[in-house]
Amino acid sequence: MEQAATQVLRKTPLNARHRASGARMVAFSGWDMPVEYSGIVQEHMAVRTRAGVFDVSHMGEIEIAGKDALAAVQRISSNDASRLQVGQAHYSGLMTPHGSFVDDLLVYRLAPNHFLLVVNAGNIEKDYVWIAGHIQPVGDAVAVDASSRYALIAVQGPESLAILQSLTAVDLAGIKYYWFAHGEVAGVRATISRTGYTGEDGFEIFLPPHASDRVWQALLEAGKRVDLIPCGLGARDTLRLEASMRLYGNDIDETTTALEADLGWIVGWKKDDFIGAAVLREQKAKGVERRIVGFEMLDRGIARHGFDVYVDGERAGAVTSGTQTPYLKKAIGMAYLPTDRTAPATEFEIDIRGRRSRARVVPMPFYKREGRAKTDRSVAPHG
Amino acid sequence: MASFPATFKYTKDHEWIELAGDRGKVGITDYAQQQLGDVVYVELPEVGTKLKQGQSFGTIESVKAVSELYSPVSGEVVEVNAGLKDKPETVNSNPHGSWMIVVKLTNPGETEALLDSAHYADLVK
Numbered sequence: 001m002e003q004a005a006t007q008v009l010r011k012t013p014l015n016a017r018h019r020a021s022g023a024r025m026v027a028f029s030g031w032d033m034p035v036e037y038s039g040i041v042q043e044h045m046a047v048r049t050r051a052g053v054f055d056v057s058h059m060g061e062i063e064i065a066g067k068d069a070l071a072a073v074q075r076i077s078s079n080d081a082s083r084l085q086v087g088q089a090h091y092s093g094l095m096t097p098h099g100s101f102v103d104d105l106l107v108y109r110l111a112p113n114h115f116l117l118v119v120n121a122g123n124i125e126k127d128y129v130w131i132a133g134h135i136q137p138v139g140d141a142v143a144v145d146a147s148s149r150y151a152l153i154a155v156q157g158p159e160s161l162a163i164l165q166s167l168t169a170v171d172l173a174g175i176k177y178y179w180f181a182h183g184e185v186a187g188v189r190a191t192i193s194r195t196g197y198t199g200e201d202g203f204e205i206f207l208p209p210h211a212s213d214r215v216w217q218a219l220l221e222a223g224k225r226v227d228l229i230p231c232g233l234g235a236r237d238t239l240r241l242e243a244s245m246r247l248y249g250n251d252i253d254e255t256t257t258a259l260e261a262d263l264g265w266i267v268g269w270k271k272d273d274f275i276g277a278a279v280l281r282e283q284k285a286k287g288v289e290r291r292i293v294g295f296e297m298l299d300r301g302i303a304r305h306g307f308d309v310y311v312d313g314e315r316a317g318a319v320t321s322g323t324q325t326p327y328l329k330k331a332i333g334m335a336y337l338p339t340d341r342t343a344p345a346t347e348f349e350i351d352i353r354g355r356r357s358r359a360r361v362v363p364m365p366f367y368k369r370e371g372r373a374k375t376d377r378s379v380a381p382h383g
Numbered sequence: 384m385a386s387f388p389a390t391f392k393y394t395k396d397h398e399w400i401e402l403a404g405d406r407g408k409v410g411i412t413d414y415a416q417q418q419l420g421d422v423v424y425v426e427l428p429e430v431g432t433k434l435k436q437g438q439s440f441g442t443i444e445s446v447k448a449v450s451e452l453y454s455p456v457s458g459e460v461v462e463v464n465a466g467l468k469d470k471p472e473t474v475n476s477n478p479h480g481s482w483m484i485v486v487k488l489t490n491p492g493e494t495e496a497l498l499d500s501a502h503y504a505d506l507v508k
Contacts, residue, residue, distance in 0.1 A: 040446045041421040234447055324423040324446050
C-alpha cells in the first residue's frame, strides 16, 4: 500500500468531486490525483473506442507577455514559435545548455505578443524560475506563473467532438489538430484546444477553477449516451505510452537530449540561437551514441521503469517506461539503446526481477489511430 | 461492501485459504484484486515446490503493479491452476473462486494464526 505522504498534497478544483465519486487517489508530483475510477483497462478502452474525461488541472500554466515575448519564447523553447499563428499550439522542449530537457511543454500563441506554456505538474516552480531567469536579458517580456488561474479538463476519444459540441456554440470541427479557440462550454468561458495525451482525437479545455466542476458534470451528463467515463492518471499513462508520447521524468529528463529522445522534430533548426542549440546542432551533425526505442516483450512479463537493459550480455541502459497495453494487449515500453542497436527487429534483454527476458525493437508509435491526416509525429506531452 | 467467505481463512497479506482435510486451496482476496487493478500475469510455482508459511510462492502483476503471493501455510504444492496463465483476469472477476495453488499442509497447527472472515473484513475496512 502507498505510504502516507508527509508533505501536504495540492488539490485541483475537482478534488472533492473525485473523492465523492469514489476514485482511487494517489500522490502524483505533489498532487492528490485520481489514479483510476473504474479500472485502468476499462478507462483505456473507453478512450480508444468511445470517450473519457480527465482532470489534468495539475498541469502548470506559465504565461509570457510583452513586446519581446516572441523573442523570449524563442530563447527558452526549442521549437520555432515564429511559425505559430495566433490560435495555434505546438509541442516543444525547455532545454538546458546541454540540449537536455528542463521540461517538455505545449506552447500556445494567445496573441502576437502573448504565449501560454503548459508544463508538467512536478516542474512548475523549476520551469518558472528557469524561464524568468533566462528571458530577463531578452528585453520587454515578463513571465507569470498563472497555474492557479486555470483548471484543465481533457475529453478524449472518438466521441469527444460530438459530446463537447453539445455543450458549446464553438464550431469544433473547425478547430484543427493543435489549434484552439475561445468560447463557452456549458455556459462557462473556456479555451478549447484540440490536443491531448492519449493518441486519440480530443480536446483540452482551459477553465476558471471555480466553474470547472460545472463543466465536468455537464460533460459526464452529455456523454452518458455513449458511455463516456471519468478516467484517472493510470489510463492516461497507458494511453500515452501506447501512443509513444514521452513522459517527463521517465523517458526524458535533464540527462537526455532532444535527439537522443528522437524528438528532433521539436527543434527549430532554422531559428536563431536558443538555449541548448549548440549541443543539439553538434549532435545532429555527428550523431548520438544512444537513442530511445520502442520495444515489445518476446518473453512473458512487463518491463517497467528502471529495469536494466542488456545488449549482448552487457548492461546498456534502463527501461524508461513499460506497461501491458490494454488495447494492443502486449507488453511494450521504451528504453535507450546504443544507436547501432536501434534498428527495428533488433533483440535485446531486460532484467525482470532477476530473469533475463527477451525484447525486440519495434517502430513507434505502437498505436496510431485511423484517419489522422498526414504523419503522426508521435506528438507528445504531458505527464 | 465486500463479503469474504466465512469458510476461508485469511492472511494479513490478503491471501485466502480454503481448507479441506490436510489440503488447502490458496488465492487472493477481493480486496487484494481491487487494490491491484487489472491483472495481466499470474506466475505460479511448479507442483512439488515446498513452501514455508509466509514464503513467496509466485507473483501477480497488474497493469499498474507487481505483488508477491505469500503462502498462508507451510506445505507442498500439489496442484497449480494452469488456467490462470491464459485467463489471469478471472482473478479480478472471481477472486474467491480463482484458486492459484493447492498446498498439502505439513503443519496444520499454523492455521490457528490465520484470520477468520470477520477479522479480515475488519482489517480491510
